[in-house]
Amino acid sequence: MRRISIFGATGSIGQNTLDLIRRDPESYTVVALTGGQNIAQLAADARAFGAEVAITADETRLDELRAALQGSGVEAAAGAQALVEAATRPADWIMSAIVGAAGLAPGLKALEQGTTLALANKESLVCAGRLLMATAEVHGARILPVDSEHSAVFQALVGERITEVERIIITASGGAFRDWPLEDLAGATLAQASSHPNWDMGQRITIDSASMFNKALEVIETREFFGISPEAIEVLVHPQSLVHALVGFRDGALMSHLGAPDMRHAIGYALHWPDRRHLPVARLDLAAIGQLDFRAPEEARYPALRLARAVMARGGMSGAVFNGAKERALDHFIAGRLGFTDMAVITERVLAQLEAEAGLIDDAMTLENVTRIDDLARKAVDLVVKI
Ligand code: NAD
Ligand code: MG
Numbered sequence: 001m002r003r004i005s006i007f008g009a010t011g012s013i014g015q016n017t018l019d020l021i022r023r024d025p026e027s028y029t030v031v032a033l034t035g036g037q038n039i040a041q042l043a044a045d046a047r048a049f050g051a052e053v054a055i056t057a058d059e060t061r062l063d064e065l066r067a068a069l070q071g072s073g074v075e076a077a078a079g080a081q082a083l084v085e086a087a088t089r090p091a092d093w094i095m096s097a098i099v100g101a102a103g104l105a106p107g108l109k110a111l112e113q114g115t116t117l118a119l120a121n122k123e124s125l126v127c128a129g130r131l132l133m134a135t136a137e138v139h140g141a142r143i144l145p146v147d148s149e150h151s152a153v154f155q156a157l158v159g160e161r162i163t164e165v166e167r168i169i170i171t172a173s174g175g176a177f178r179d180w181p182l183e184d185l186a187g188a189t190l191a192q193a194s195s196h197p198n199w200d201m202g203q204r205i206t207i208d209s210a211s212m213f214n215k216a217l218e219v220i221e222t223r224e225f226f227g228i229s230p231e232a233i234e235v236l237v238h239p240q241s242l243v244h245a246l247v248g249f250r251d252g253a254l255m256s257h258l259g260a261p262d263m264r265h266a267i268g269y270a271l272h273w274p275d276r277r278h279l280p281v282a283r284l285d286l287a288a289i290g291q292l293d294f295r296a297p298e299e300a301r302y303p304a305l306r307l308a309r310a311v312m313a314r315g316g317m318s319g320a321v322f323n324g325a326k327e328r329a330l331d332h333f334i335a336g337r338l339g340f341t342d343m344a345v346i347t348e349r350v351l352a353q354l355e356a357e358a359g360l361i362d363d364a365m366t367l368e369n370v371t372r373i374d375d376l377a378r379k380a381v382d383l384v385v386k387i
Contacts, residue, residue, distance in 0.1 A: 001026075001027065001028060001029045002027060002028050002029070002092045002093060003028075003029045003031050003090060003091045003092050003093075004021070004028050004029070004030060004031065004091055004092065004093045004094065004095070005030070005031045005032040005033070005034075005086065005087070005089065005091045005093075005094045005095070005110075006018065006030075006032070006033050006034070006094075006095040006097065007032075007034045007083065007086075007087070007094065007095060007096050007097060007098050007103065007106050007107075007121075008034060008035070008095070008096070008097035008098040008099065008103070008120075008121070009033040009034055009035055009042065009045060009095075009097070010035035010036065010038040010041045010042050010045070011035075011097055011098075011099060011202050012200065012201050012202045012205075012263070013095070013097035013120045013146065013202075013263060013267065014033075014035075014095065014097045016263045016264050016267055017095050017097065017267050017271070018045060018049065019264065019280075020264060020267060020268055020271060020279075020280075021049065022048075022049075023280065025049075029050075030046075030049040030050060030051045030052070031051065031052050031053070031086075031089050031090070031091045032051065032052065032053050032054075032055060032086040032087075032089055032091075033045055033046050033049070033051045033053075033054050033055075034054070034055040034056070034057065034083055034086060034098070034106075035054070035055075035056055035057070036056060036057045036058060037056075037058060037061070039056060039061055039064050039065050039068055040068065042054050042056060042065065042068075043065060043068030043069050043072075043074075046069060046072070046074045047069070047072045047074060050073075050074075051074050052074070052075060052089065053074065053075040053076070053077055053086060053089070054069060054074050054075070054076055054077075055076075055077045055078060055082050055083055055086050056077075056078045057078070057079070057080065057083060057098075057102065058078060058079075059078045059079040060078075061078060062076060062077070062078035062079075065078065080102070080105070083098075083102075083105070083106045084105050084106050084109045086106070087106040087107070087109035087110040087113070087115075088109060088113055090113070091110075091113075091115050092115070092116065093115070093116050093118060093271065094110045094115050094116070094117050094118065095118045095120065095146070095267075095270075096110070096117055096118065096119050096120060096121040096124070096146075097120040097121060097146070098121055099121070099123070099202055099204050099205070100121075100123050100204070100327050101123050101124065101127050101320075101323060101324060101327065101370075101371075101374050103121030103123060103124050104121075104123070104124040104127055104128055104132075104367065104370065104371075105367060105371075107119065107121060107124050107132065108124075108128075108131070108132065108135055108367060110141070111132065111135045111136045111139055111141040111143070112135060112139055112141075113139070113141070114139045114140050114141045115141055116141065116142045116143075116144065117136070117141065117142070117143050117144070118144045118146050118267070118270040118271065119143050119144065119145055119146055119147075120146040120147060120267075122147055122217050122218060122221045123217065123323050123327070125220070125221045125224045125225060126217050126220045126221060126224070126319045126320075126322065126323045127317075127319055127320040127323050127324075127370050127374060128317075128319075128320065128365055128367070128370045129220070129221075129223070129224025129225070129319065130224070130365055131365045131366070131367070131370070132224075133224065133225075143225070144269075144270040144273055145225060145266070145270070146263075146266050146267055146270050147218060147221060147266065148244045148261075148263065148265065148266045149170040149171065149218055149222075149244050149245040150170075150218070150221060150222065150225055150245070150266075151244070151257075151265070151266035151269050151270065152244035152245035152256070152257030152259075152266075153168055153170070153222070153226065153245045153247055153257075154269075155257050155269065156245065156246070156247040156255040156256065156257055157226075157247060160247075160249070160255075162226060162227065162228065164249050164250050165226075165228060165232070165247055165248070165249060165250075166232065166248045166249060166250045166252075167232045167233070167234055167247075167248040168222055168226065168228060168232060168233050168234070168245065168246075168247055168248070169233075169234045169235075169236050169245060169246040169247075169248065169254075170215070170218055170219070170222060170233070170234070170235055170236070170244075170245045171235075171236050171237070171238040171241070171243055171244060171245060171246075171294075172209075172212065172214075172215045172235055172236070172237050172238065172297065173196070173197055173198050173199070173209065173237070173238065173239055173240075173241045174197075174237045174239055174295075174297070175196070175197070175209040175210035175211070175212060175214075176188075176192060176193055176195055176196060176197065176206075176209070176210040177192075177193075177210050177301070178197075178237065178239065178301070182300055182301060185301070185340055185341050186339050186340060186341045187339070187340075188210070188339075188340040188341075190207075190333065190334060190336070192210075193206070193207045193210040193211070193333075193340060194206050194207060196209055196210075197239070197241075198239075198240070198241035198261045199241065199261050199263075201263075203334075204330060204334075207330060207333065207334070208326075208330070210340075211302070211304055211340065211343055211344065212297070212301075212302035212304045212305055213304040213326050213330075213343070213344075213347075215235055215297075215302070215304070215305060215308075216302075216304035216305050216307060216308035216322075217308070217323065217326075219233050219235060219305070219308045219309075219312070220308055220311060220312060220319055220322075223312055224319075230309060230312040230313065235297050235305060236294055236295075236296070236297075237294065237295045237296065237297050238292065238293065238294050239293055240289070240292055240293065241261040242258050242259070242260070242261070242284060242289065242292060243256050243257070243258050243292060244256075244257050244258070244259065245257055258284060259281065259284065260281050260282040260283075260284060262281040262282065264279055264280065264281050265279060265281050268281075303344040303345075303348070304326075304344050304347075307322060307344065307347060307348055307351065308322075310351070311351070314355060314361070316361040316362045316363075316365075317360075317361040317362075317363065317365055317369065317370060317373050318351065318355060318361050320361075320370045320373040320374050320377070321350065321351055321354045321355070321361060321373055321376075321377045322347065322351055322377075323374070323377075324373065324374035324375070324376075324377030324378050324381075325346065325347040325350040325351065325377040325378070325380065325381050326343065326347050327378070328377065328378040328381035328382065329342070329343040329346050329347055329381055330343060332381070332385050332387075337385055337387065338385060346381055346384050346385070347381075349384060350377055350380040350381055350384070353380055354373070354376060354377060354380060360373065360376075361373065
């Protein structure tokens with residue numbers, strides 16, 4: 001029996017992970033499940049899977065969670081500290097699927113225990129990639145990528161040497177607005193940005209796909225995870241979302257990974273790694289699909305990609321500023337206080353502002369410093385939005 005925990009169990013990635021566990025209950029013991037506001041889902045899953053503990057990130061909802069778990073034998077806990085403590089419970093495999101920088105502290109704690117971390121939470125790599133990778137190394141822990149593009153690259157690299165890689169190409173659907181006239185983007189509404197052409201995901205990553213902030217995070221994630229130079233990372237728009245990534249080797253060969261746009265591919269690969277097991281995902285019928293399309297991403301449509309390049313060039317903890325500012329700008333867009341295209345404008349402004357503050361982003365990369373910078377970036381966005 002493998003002991004597993006799922007951080008962000010109530011979300012899109014968390015539910016897909018539980019779907020795979022549910023099909024093979026004899027193989028797993030569920031240790032901790034965590035969620036946020038959806039107490040009913042968290043409690044129902046904790047009961048159904050016989051979890052040891054269920055944790056909500058919201059301290060004010062502990063009583064509600066306790067009541068929902070009454071008589072089940074599942075412990076209840078709440079708050080950011082409880083989340084970090086849950087990561088110390090012995091487990092063989094932990095899914096990191098909290099959305100946003102909030103996933104960093106529990107992920108680090110899991111790695112400190114030497115636990116294998118299946119990483120969907122790309123924001124933690126963007127904020128503190130070096131810290132995560134070094135923590136894994138010191139404690140002999142493994143990080144397995146769950147983002148579909150990074151899982152695809154990881155799979156294309158099996159049996160290969162990273163030193164022979166010339167380039168890594170990650171694909172992007174182009175999001176909800178890939179064919180919109182540029183002048184209409186500023187007026188894009190929340191509902192329009194919240195519907196993805198191919199993937200069924202959480203709301204935040206769906207909006208980030210429309211703006212390509214998601215791909216911008218993924219470019220940085222590629223750099224941090226695979227350790228290759230920024231110039232070797234390319235983004236390719238591929239509207240069908242069937243080719244997830246390509247790895248180009250020094251002999252010119254390109255190895256690619258194709259699969260249905262279903263996150264259970266990448267989650268299942270990380271769950272069963274290094275084995276491959278049957279997964280309940282659609283098989284591609286390429287003759288029926290007929291054609292695959294590719295195009296270069298337009299700079300004017302997706303300014304976030306340019307910002308990602310600037311962040312990688314700047315280095316230090318610039319990624320934490322970028323992610324914190326982007327997350328807060330997204331909060332304001334969701335709340336109706338910012339327009340769609342303002343998100344990139346404000347993120348760029350906050351990046352310039354905090355990078356100019358002497359020494360700030362060149363401090364040692366510790367959890368405390370990353371958290372402080374994340375907070376400063378969010379406050380700087382609030383100042384611009386004037387709330
Ligand atoms: P989601 O919004 O559906 O779920 C997020 C989960 O995190 C929920 O369980 C929620 O309760 C929890 N959460 C939210 N805020 C929290 C906080 N402050 N503290 C603790 N927990 C909190 O998100 P998702 O789409 O499942 O994405 C999860 C992560 O996986 C993100 O980092 C995302 O970028 C990444 N990812 C998602 C997909 C996808 O298909 N959904 C694909 C690739 C990568
Ligand atoms: Mg992805």
